[in-house]
Amino acid sequence: MTLTVAIVGRPNVGKSTLFNRLVGQKLALVDDQPGVTRDLREGEARLGDLRFTVIDTAGLEDATDDSLQGRMRRLTERAAEMADICLFMIDARDGVLATDELFADILRKNAKHVILAANKSEGKAGEEGWLEAYSLGLGEPLRLSGEHGEGMEDLYQVLMPLADAYEAKEQEEMPDVDVELTDEEADAEVEGxxxxxxxxxxxxxxVVGRPNAGKSTLINQVLGEERLLTGPEAGITRDAISLRFDWGDTPVRMFDTAGMRKKAKVQEKLEKLSVADGLRAVKFAEVVVVLLDAAIPFEQQDLRIADLAEREGRAVVIAVNKWDIEDEKQQKLKDLKESFARLLPQLKGAPLITISAKTGRGMERLREAVLRVHDIWNRRISTAKLNRWLMDMLEAHPPPAPSGRRIKLRYMTQVRTRPPGFVIMCSLPEKLPESYTRYLVNGLRVDFDMPGIPIRLWMRSQDNPYKDRTKSTPSRLRKHLGKKPHGS
Structure with missing residues (x-):
């Protein structure tokens, strides 16, 4: 385990800006309006030679009910209690507000260790607020500027002794046991x-889908704890939050993404940033779980999201959520399968799993489906098998002969996995119709048991090295052979 530092404070004091600076990437969404961050986002921070885990939290607000702000506050307070250090930030330009005093009292009672920082304190504008921060009784405040990087050396000087003490404590508590490798692990060590x-x-x-499909609830169910903010309001999640944990015996990194609405409805800058963050998560993922609402499945936006995952070359699992409140389950499942085959032919054979993120029903089947499609996504087929299969496909259905010239498919090989990609060397590849390529792709899916994953198939011509070469003149040929012209 590493030292964890939670950044807490009122909305819009610059927590996410400092978080991005510490992790060295623009992971957290940043905007001028307050309350952008809602979930807890973790990152690996680097400060000089110091390495630690930093947690960006939602802005603390004076709300204790079950409203969205109240749930955000409880999540932040929980992170503050669990973290080794709380970096409590105030806005030096606003000075100390009543809300800052309230949360200072809460952190003083519940947090293990609190560091006070006055952010936005660059220049004379923040000097008065920095001096005012002494009144909170949390020790000497640091003068920081998360946007401009000022005060990072002071933060390092405060964190370093705390990190050393944490490491020493970890060493003392570490049990002194000999770790024996299993036979399988030993073989892996030997064979590399x-x-x-x-x-x-x-x-x-x-995990992607429309707003309010239950993405955060699903991940909380898999985790077994309320790690992500959930509720009846649509569009609660804004950042693409990644969580690392063991799902069964499988180490996973799962991304919770913001709900994706139709492009025409996405007008606000913040929502555009949230959707872009979700699209990046799809590109990083190996398996994409497209989450549908059982009450309104396969709407136009669901189809766009599933098609996006397929075009990006990801393995796809369709999960139908809120199955616990469905009355006519058998008829509904039949209708779902029919709609899936008709509306998403490019994902023919992909797993369609019915689940309830609220009750936990179907979670094991979902895990098995994810592992199965990932295995198919990584599948590699030998060249010998592919060419025997290609001969059978040609005999069963020969390619067309445009303008009387037969297209010859000579040789096939797999050139990539993740997703599987194949190349066929042929004559006149530009003349081969799309329908014949689909015939071959569908054959690959069936004969090599690769349902539901993207398959890439390219046609390439074998270049003739003598095609564009001009004939040598007799004199040049004789010169090349070292012979004199006849009659000289």
């Missing part, structure tokens, strides 16, 4: 093999 998924290289899963 590695497991499919490790803590360092987990299975990457993105």
């Amino acid at each position: 093999k590695s497991r499919d998924f490790t803590t360092g290289r987990p299975l990457q899963i993105a």
